Amino acid sequence: MADETRHARDCFALAQRYLGYAVGPGALPMHQALQETTLEEIVRLTVREGCIGETCAALEAAEACEATVDPDVKTVLEKIRADELRHAELAWRFVSWALTEAASTGDAQARLRRMVRAEFASAAEEVAVASVIVEGSRAPADGGFDSLPHGVVPNALLPEIRRRAMLDIVLPCAEGLLSSLAGASDQETAPVARANA
């Protein structure tokens, strides 16, 4: 949480430098935040926002960091990239712990494994669908301005980064995690999703 606060502060500082006047966040709506309280709900949220979301965020920051020409932007993005990578690793460690140690009975563990497998599989499907939509629409560059050298990944590139994150990192890690679990049935150790290369 402290990392994300620092990222926001650093990015507002960059925005201020680009704009020439002070900008900052409004109030953060906390309504319905952190409502998940069961182990299953927290694991599901961690798969989506941690294992997948933070991995994508690390890759986006890496992509922007490589392309940026501004030394101040690069410094901020290098830090964000490293932080997001650690956040992703923490999410994977948490899900691994939940699958092996947190569920109290064999039945609960099996249920959790099935939910985690289904969550990764449905995220993989969503990414494949998003790629098709973007390819079909031939999304134009954002306002004709090339933002990537300034550290902002254009919207048109995001589905491809997300697809690569899923294919190259998330799905292989999910398969490795799920197939390594003691007590998983053959069906549970089958590939999480077919790669949409």
Ligand SMILES: [Fe+2]
């Ligand atoms: Fe993060």
